[in-house]
């Protein structure tokens with residue numbers, strides 16, 4: 681192995697270790713978010729509120745797009761990602777109501 685290859689292997693290892701830690705943060709963050717959305721689902725089911733709130737979603741998407749721009753993350757990707765999560769939350773809320 682040349683010095684350059686060894687250095688590249690070291691850098692790759694470092695990046696992958698950071699990626700693994702960040703993936704763990706993502707999983708714990710998502711789990712925490714779903715705990716709160718489950719709480720919202722229970723409140724909605726017991727107070728006769730609809731599973732989705734499009735006005736709230738619109739505000740969240742606008743906010744997330746701003747944050748993504750600030751963080752140098754593709755805002756289209758950020759919007760798709762949030763929408764994916766919200767759709768899952770709405771499914772949970774619909775289940776609470778049935």
Ligand SMILES: C=C(O[C@@H]1C=C(C(=O)O)C=C[C@H]1O)C(=O)O
Nearest residue numbers: 717720731732733736737766769
């Ligand atoms: C969690 C809620 O329910 C739904 C899910 C949302 C979310 O995951 O952020 C946002 C709005 C609602 O469509 C809520 O109304 O706050």
